[in-house]
Amino acid sequence: MRNKFADVIYEIGSKDERICALVADISPAGSIVKFREEFPDRFINVGVAEQAMIGIAAGMALRGMRPFCYTIATFSLYRPFEMVRVDLCYQNLPVTIVGMGAGVIYSTLGGTHHTMEDVAVASAIPNMTVLAPCDPEEMRLATRWCATESNGPVYMRLGKAGEPDLTANALDPFQIGKVRYLKKGSDIAILSYGITLSMALDIAKKLEEEGKSVSVISCHTIKPLDNKGIRQVLENHKRVAVVEEHVPHGGLGSRVKEIAWDMDAQCKLDCFSLKDEFIHFYGSHSELLEVHGLSINKILSQLSK
């Protein structure tokens, strides 16, 4: 995902001089090096100074640029939060914050490097768009939208590297603000976004082996959420599961519950998320998810009840 992002920025930035990249001492990967070498004026490494990264990006946007601010997710949003809120969102400027390695993907770096509340935090701010593409292709399309069409601030939540392609056979095109069916069934629907979408697909496969008809839906745009699309998911399935690598409150699960209540949904609804806890545990990403309660087996076991 990281390398692909660099490729996309280079590709778009080659044609559009408004595109600039600001990083906070993150080691440049792949094409970001090319971008820096070919467009040195439009590449700024602010150093370990995230408030400066957002503030300077806002100033550049006030002058007509379309900056991308790129660093590890937790430092991209929490450290400079008030710059994000006031400089970007209050002034409604077209700056994209790229939060890399979100969730607990930095599983051995500890709680200081986990980003478990970012969707709730970013979604709470007026004018902010929150995107979480699930694979390199969705990320490419999302980045292109941020670069060329968005009129305001975006928080884009990314994984790290090595994400598989999940959307080659998607049933719907990628469209900002719309849910996207990767599979369509009638019994159970699994809603997810970003990193956990591959887990959703694995769960669907197991359920299909048990004879269930399963939908898997990428909610790559968490804000503004596709209310109509979510309503249809809740209407057209007997059971709906939300899977997200995020604390239980303020993420997709909470939003889907709100919609379900408003429409008096009759389906059964299960939300699977990280716990509302800091985890003092080190291991692989999947081991950490398991400790948090997010595992294929646990989810399957709940869905069989």
Added chain:
Amino acid sequence: MTIMEKLQNINHFDQSESQRRCLQYRRKILDISQQVSALHAAGAFSAMEMVDCIYHCLMRRNPDGTSPDTFLMSKGHSCLVQYAILEEMGVLSHRDLDLYCKAGGRLGCHPDYGNPGIEASTGSLGHGMGLAVGMSYTDKIHGKDTILYMVTSDGELQEGSTWETMMMGANLEVENLIVLLDHNGSQSFGHTRETHPKFYPIREKVEAFGWECAEVNGHDVTAVYNAVLNRKGGRPFMLIGNTVKGRGVSFMENKPIWHYRSPNQQEYIQAITELKEINS
């Protein structure tokens, strides 16, 4: 064209005109004070001469009154000076100022981006410097002949974000950025020399961050004007303007309570009566 040459082309400078204008702005602000309970008059009075100098003497003017240069009021709570000047210039209307802080109006206690003459939203301290560095850097890489003027406060120099972005501004060599520091030495909790003695010295800190720096009496418009004109250039520039909070009204001067309070009717009359042109 160098920064120095650019500055030689600026509007005529007339100290007595500036003093006359500043007296008028102080009166205007005191008049507005009778309509609202809080307005940060004292901080506006300390920044007065520097803001006037920027708008009327330093920013270059096109025949239609517009300017290639930009002004940011980073210490947003002092925006009444800016409003008074923008009204006089015809950028804001009398009605805008009549409706200051009132339902149906568009001007509040802090400047909002999108209002006429307001280039960025400020008010939360420590944001202006990042915006200014980003704006001046963009102008620089686009080869634009512009200067960005900003007024900041000593309070804002207590924000880490200000120093982060100053350091980056020096790295990016934004020589088209000129910051005037309204150093009134007074903040909500008292006098900075007493509350935070290690805040000083300022000048050495600014220079250590790669900026050119000079220091003058911030109420002396001639000194302010000349200091900006005489800068060496090649780096961002900060002028420390030593000022008095509440300058021009004896009972407001250096009294922390006037950071926020509006005068009552009796105080207003006394203030209006004693206002006069300020030389330094």
